[in-house]
Amino acid sequence: MTYAPVTDVLSxxxxxxxxxxxxxxxxxxxxxxxxxxxxxxxxxxCFDPIQAVVSNELNNYQEEVLKLTTGCSVEVTGTIVxxxxxxxxxxxxxxxxxxxxxxxxxxxYPMAKxxxxxxYLREVAHLRPRTxxxxxxxxxxxxxxxxxxxxxxxxxFFWTSSPLITSSDCEGAGEMFRVSTLDLNNLxxxxxxxxxxxxxxxxxxxxxxxxxQLNAETYACALSKVYTFGxxxxxxxxxxxxxxxxxxxxxxxxxxxxxxxxAKLAEDMLKYVFAAVLAERRDDLEFFASRIDKExxxxxxxxxxxxxxxxxxxxxxxxxxxxxxKFEFDVEWGIDMSSEHERYLAEEHxxxxxxxxxxxxxxxxxxxxxxxxxKTVAAMDVLAPGIxxxxxxxxxxxxxxxLDARMxxxxxxxxxxxxxxxxxxxxxxxxxGFGLGFERLVSYVTGMGNVRDxxxxxxxxxxxxx
Amino acid sequence: MTYAPVTDVLSxxxxxxxxxxxxxxxxxxxxxxxxxxxxxxxxxxCFDPIQAVVSNELNNYQEEVLKLTTGCSVEVTGTIVxxxxxxxxxxxxxxxxxxxxxxxxxxxYPMAKxxxxxxYLREVAHLRPRTxxxxxxxxxxxxxxxxxxxxxxxxxFFWTSSPLITSSDCEGAGEMFRVSTLDLNNLxxxxxxxxxxxxxxxxxxxxxxxxxQLNAETYACALSKVYTFGxxxxxxxxxxxxxxxxxxxxxxxxxxxxxxxxAKLAEDMLKYVFAAVLAERRDDLEFFASRIDKExxxxxxxxxxxxxxxxxxxxxxxxxxxxxxKFEFDVEWGIDMSSEHERYLAEEHxxxxxxxxxxxxxxxxxxxxxxxxxKTVAAMDVLAPGIxxxxxxxxxxxxxxxLDARMxxxxxxxxxxxxxxxxxxxxxxxxxGFGLGFERLVSYVTGMGNVRDxxxxxxxxxxxxx
Numbered sequence: 001m002t003y004a005p006v007t008d009v010l011s012x013x014x015x016x017x018x019x020x021x022x023x024x025x026x027x028x029x030x031x032x033x034x035x036x037x038x039x040x041x042x043x044x045x046c047f048d049p050i051q052a053v054v055s056n057e058l059n060n061y062q063e064e065v066l067k068l069t070t071g072c073s074v075e076v077t078g079t080i081v082x083x084x085x086x087x088x089x090x091x092x093x094x095x096x097x098x099x100x101x102x103x104x105x106x107x108x109y110p111m112a113k114x115x116x117x118x119x120y121l122r123e124v125a126h127l128r129p130r131t132x133x134x135x136x137x138x139x140x141x142x143x144x145x146x147x148x149x150x151x152x153x154x155x156x157f158f159w160t161s162s163p164l165i166t167s168s169d170c171e172g173a174g175e176m177f178r179v180s181t182l183d184l185n186n187l188x189x190x191x192x193x194x195x196x197x198x199x200x201x202x203x204x205x206x207x208x209x210x211x212x213q214l215n216a217e218t219y220a221c222a223l224s225k226v227y228t229f230g231x232x233x234x235x236x237x238x239x240x241x242x243x244x245x246x247x248x249x250x251x252x253x254x255x256x257x258x259x260x261x262x263a264k265l266a267e268d269m270l271k272y273v274f275a276a277v278l279a280e281r282r283d284d285l286e287f288f289a290s291r292i293d294k295e296x297x298x299x300x301x302x303x304x305x306x307x308x309x310x311x312x313x314x315x316x317x318x319x320x321x322x323x324x325x326k327f328e329f330d331v332e333w334g335i336d337m338s339s340e341h342e343r344y345l346a347e348e349h350x351x352x353x354x355x356x357x358x359x360x361x362x363x364x365x366x367x368x369x370x371x372x373x374x375k376t377v378a379a380m381d382v383l384a385p386g387i388x389x390x391x392x393x394x395x396x397x398x399x400x401x402x403l404d405a406r407m408x409x410x411x412x413x414x415x416x417x418x419x420x421x422x423x424x425x426x427x428x429x430x431x432x433g434f435g436l437g438f439e440r441l442v443s444y445v446t447g448m449g450n451v452r453d454x455x456x457x458x459x460x461x462x463x464x465x466x
Numbered sequence: 467m468t469y470a471p472v473t474d475v476l477s478x479x480x481x482x483x484x485x486x487x488x489x490x491x492x493x494x495x496x497x498x499x500x501x502x503x504x505x506x507x508x509x510x511x512c513f514d515p516i517q518a519v520v521s522n523e524l525n526n527y528q529e530e531v532l533k534l535t536t537g538c539s540v541e542v543t544g545t546i547v548x549x550x551x552x553x554x555x556x557x558x559x560x561x562x563x564x565x566x567x568x569x570x571x572x573x574x575y576p577m578a579k580x581x582x583x584x585x586y587l588r589e590v591a592h593l594r595p596r597t598x599x600x601x602x603x604x605x606x607x608x609x610x611x612x613x614x615x616x617x618x619x620x621x622x623f624f625w626t627s628s629p630l631i632t633s634s635d636c637e638g639a640g641e642m643f644r645v646s647t648l649d650l651n652n653l654x655x656x657x658x659x660x661x662x663x664x665x666x667x668x669x670x671x672x673x674x675x676x677x678x679q680l681n682a683e684t685y686a687c688a689l690s691k692v693y694t695f696g697x698x699x700x701x702x703x704x705x706x707x708x709x710x711x712x713x714x715x716x717x718x719x720x721x722x723x724x725x726x727x728x729a730k731l732a733e734d735m736l737k738y739v740f741a742a743v744l745a746e747r748r749d750d751l752e753f754f755a756s757r758i759d760k761e762x763x764x765x766x767x768x769x770x771x772x773x774x775x776x777x778x779x780x781x782x783x784x785x786x787x788x789x790x791x792k793f794e795f796d797v798e799w800g801i802d803m804s805s806e807h808e809r810y811l812a813e814e815h816x817x818x819x820x821x822x823x824x825x826x827x828x829x830x831x832x833x834x835x836x837x838x839x840x841k842t843v844a845a846m847d848v849l850a851p852g853i854x855x856x857x858x859x860x861x862x863x864x865x866x867x868x869l870d871a872r873m874x875x876x877x878x879x880x881x882x883x884x885x886x887x888x889x890x891x892x893x894x895x896x897x898x899g900f901g902l903g904f905e906r907l908v909s910y911v912t913g914m915g916n917v918r919d920x921x922x923x924x925x926x927x928x929x930x931x932x
Contacts (some may be wrong), residue, residue, distance in 0.1 A: 003722075004620055005690070006738060007622075013769070023690075023721070023895075025688075025893050026893075027824075032828040043689075043690045043721075044624075044688055044689030044690045044691075045530070045622060045689075045690060047690075071892045071893040073893040073895045074650055075722075078715060085811060093756060100480070100722075100894070100895050100896075101864070101890075101892075101893045101894035101895055102613075102893070103891075103892045103893055104891040104892060109892055110888075110892075111478075111892070125684075126681075126684040126885040126886075126889070127688075127889060127892070128887060129684065129685050129688035129689060129807065130687075130688040135688060135689060138626060138651050138685065138688075138689055139624060140618070141623045141624075141625075142619075142624035142626070145615075145625050146615060146619050146625065149612060149615050151606075153612050156473075156511060158510075158604055158605060158607075158608040159607075159608045159611050159612065160607075160608070160922055161697075161714060161921065161922060162922070163712060163922070163923040163925060163930070163932070164630070164697050164699075164712055165643075165699075165711070165712050165925050165930055166930065166932075167931065167932075168932070171884050175647070177645045177646065177667070178632075178644075178645070178646050178647065178648075178650070178717070179643045179644070179645060179674065180643065180646065180650075181641070181644065181701045182644075182650070183648070184644070184646075184648070184653060184661045185661055187650060187653075187659060188507060194651060195650045195651055201643070201701055201703075201711070201927060201928075202711075202925070202927070202929065202930035203927075203928040204930070208645065214727075215592075215922065215923060215932060218591075218592040218593070218595065218922075218932075219595050219604065220837050221596075222491075222510055222593075222595035222596040222601060222604075223509075223510030223511075223595060223601060223604055223605075224471070224489075224490070224509045224510045224511060225510075230628050230696070230697065230824070231627075231696065231697065233631075235647045235667055245631070245667070245668075246629060246630055246631050248627060255489070255509075256469075256489040256541070256566075265878060297636060331757045346761065365602060419592040419931075420592075420932055422576075422593060423569040423592070424567075425569075426537050426567075426569050426570060426575055426576075426577070426593070427484055427491050427492075427537040427538050427539040427566075427567045427568070427569055428539065428567035429489075429539045429566050429567055430566075435932070436702075444888075451853075455627065456626055456627060456628070456629070456684075456685060457629040458669070458683065459629060459631050461668070461669075462667075462668060462669040463668065463669075464629070464631055464632065464633045464668040464670070464672050464883055465885075465925060466630070466632075466684075
């Protein structure tokens with residue numbers, strides 16, 4: 001018995017007349033008056049199901065085949081034949097249909113054939129990968145992840161893992177989750193009556209990290225080019241379509257690099273992974289273009305061929321002021337641009353991806369390199385048409401005295417950051433990096449409007465099911 | 467100016483007589499009486515530093531070059547020449563040495579040139595990647611991770627992410643860390659005076675996951691072949707060389723697969739990734755073989771060429787009993803084998819990697835498929851010579867009635883596992899998978915005896931620094 005993934009049959013990889021077995025789940029069954037049934041069998045290996053043509057001469061035709069409903073699992077053996085049907089080149093002339101698993105009650109099966117709202121699908125996150133839309137998301141998500149690893153590997157980067165549990169809480173990127181093994185109903189207290197974290201698992205307060213960057217810097221200052229790709233956390237009570245409490249981040253960090261170097265790296269990386277998904281997941285992209293967002297393919301094609309614009313924050317603010325456009329949030333030098341501003345720049349003014357550079361120091365983190373003007377830091381955001389900010393990065397402050405002054409100004413005790421300061425005490429180098437929110441990338445590629453639908457099991461305020 | 471990674475020079479990728487600039491950190495400086503200095507410059511791109519030959523005719527020779535110490539960062543421009551020195555084919559005839567960053571005080575630099583104990587290096591985990599040994603670990607770790615992604619991608623698997631924060635605590639693989647945003651010094655209480663988790667971020671008790679498997683099963687039952695590669699957690703107070711509180715796991719899960727299918731998958735995967743590291747990181751492996759574990763290379767070569775043995779648990783127990791060997795822990799049917807038993811089987815009896823199959827149900831998890839004998843489950847462990855268990859896996863129980871009975875017998879309320887049961891109610895399929903502890907794999911390949919030295923920032927009881 002030769003088992004074949006559906007993709008190998010539909011792509012023509014297997015010869016016509018081969019006898020094979022496909023295994024998967026019934027998407028639909030259609031019966032003709034002539035005593036032939038058409039089964040659409042989906043195994044997830046590609047977007048399309050394969051059509052199996054089943055004759056009523058099969059032993060179990062009446063008893064089983066005619067009772068198959070959406071979601072039943074089957075093994076269908078048959079011969080590959082050229083298909084007369086539209087939209088597929090090959091189909092299976094079935095010689096045997098083995099039912100592996102029935103659906104308990106077709107009428108109450110949560111994934112029965114009718115279309116479901118995307119909000120309903122979130123309630124059944126354990127079954128939603130069986131749908132067209134979430135299956136396509138999963139394949140695109142995989143394709144993007146593989147392309148990211150491949151890109152960095154080819155560029156000589158080393159994947160490194162930053163710790164998830166951290167005792168450092170001064171990165172300031174957001175609220176943090178506490179990690180503890182203390183018994184909350186019986187907390188150990190110290191002499192002052194405060195919780196005694198010395199009794200906790202790590203002997204001190206620990207949290208889930210908001211970014212792997214500071215740790216990645218230690219490896220960049222030894223191996224030159226590294227990147228992380230792992231989960232990060234925000235305990236922010238944000239119920240928006242763009243926020244998750246747990247999400248994946250890609251964070252490259254490069255020694256002997258300045259802001260312009262990582263701006264180029266960001267552009268190269270995005271174009272590389274978009275080109276990969278255009279080449280490898282055309283089937284899924286076509287679905288997104290037809291059902292979710294008609295720009296899904298053209299947006300990527302334009303991005304890959306676009307000349308990125310670059311603009312200083314100060315000039316970008318002037319462009320927004322000069323636009324004469326009425327924004328919800330007022331524009332003046334010093335603001336943290338909001339999505340409407342970012343999208344105006346990318347979509348209306350530059351009509352291309354834009355890298356905005358050199359932001360006011362007061363709206364950026366302590367570790368970003370102070371520019372010579374004393375007012376701005378070497379930070380950048382990559383803004384993409386259709387979504388706004390997709391990447392944020394910076395050159396890091398490599399000068400110990402400037403770093404210390406910035407920490408003190410921002411209320412961080414340099415002594416708490418001894419290990420981070422050491423990188424500047426011993427063979428310091430200019431270095432830079434950026435962070436890419438992976439779910440925002442998947443959302444951008446698929447056109448899915450809510451990041452909750454591009455990660456298998458989203459974690460958001462009051463929601464951690466499954 | 468052409469910047470070149472050291473690896474491109476030493477591998478001969480760049481032509482002799484090319485003028486290039488390398489950027490990195492001084493490993494050592496040696497001065498000849500003739501007024502020439504030899505700088506060993508390391509940039510992490512490969513194991514070896516490049517030698518730069520610096521003449522005293524350079525402007526800054528007296529003022530700077532002669533003051534360079536281990537750890538200083540430099541940019542050295544020069545011409546690639548064939549090297550007369552042993553152990554390297556190429557070196558750099560320097561025309562300029564630019565000092566980028568000094569070392570604050572060479573005498574107190576924690577990574578000064580003398581050799582350090584591996585325990586000391588853990589105390590300075592932010593600087594230890596600058597050493598030969600931890601740099602080599604980082605490159606091998608990257609190589610293994612890239613090879614794992616490549617292997618599964620080529621085999622048609624989709625990478626999927628399991629959630630890290632979970633409200634499900636019944637997997638039973640170990641103690642869990644609580645995740646919370648409650649203020650421990652001011653806990654909200656309910657009517658009964660217990661902690662009111664409804665006020666917590668997720669509206670209920672949540673923990674860090676011990677395994678992504680159950681979630682991965684939901685995707686395997688839709689896309690057929692998936693794998694996770696992400697962090698998992700154990701809040702066990704184990705201070706051993708094999709345990710971390712936070713570690714990375716690789717968990718493939720395959721629909722329409724039985725135990726034998728995933729036994730083969732495990733063998734194929736291990737051989738694939740070992741072959742990759744033998745081909746791609748020979749430089750680092752040679753270092754491990756010379757300094758850490760003289761079997762480092764031969765062990766991998768033998769593994770790649772080995773015929774795996776397979777043995778039933780019941781037969782393995784008999785082999786141990788018949789061996790006449792005195793073990794610390796007594797051998798009888800029903801025991802959970804300890805490391806001494808596993809290593810005897812792999813190293814002395816079979817002298818090859820061994821897959822032990824069909825373990826007693828009482829020592830295994832509820833989700834493993836009950837065999838027809840009613841006593842054992844379709845579980846497997848892959849035992850490797852030199853380390854013992856490296857992979858644990860199982861065929862999953864796909865029969866709803868058997869699964870329910872097992873859950874009840876093990877004190878798990880089936881109602882709490884509604885989503886997991888749904889996979890068996892709707893188009894259930896035989897499926898199987900396994901888990902590979904990534905740090906144990908890196909430890910096995912490098913010969914590093916403690917998993918704390920193969921992850922950048924290890925988390926263990928009372929230790930979560932950096």
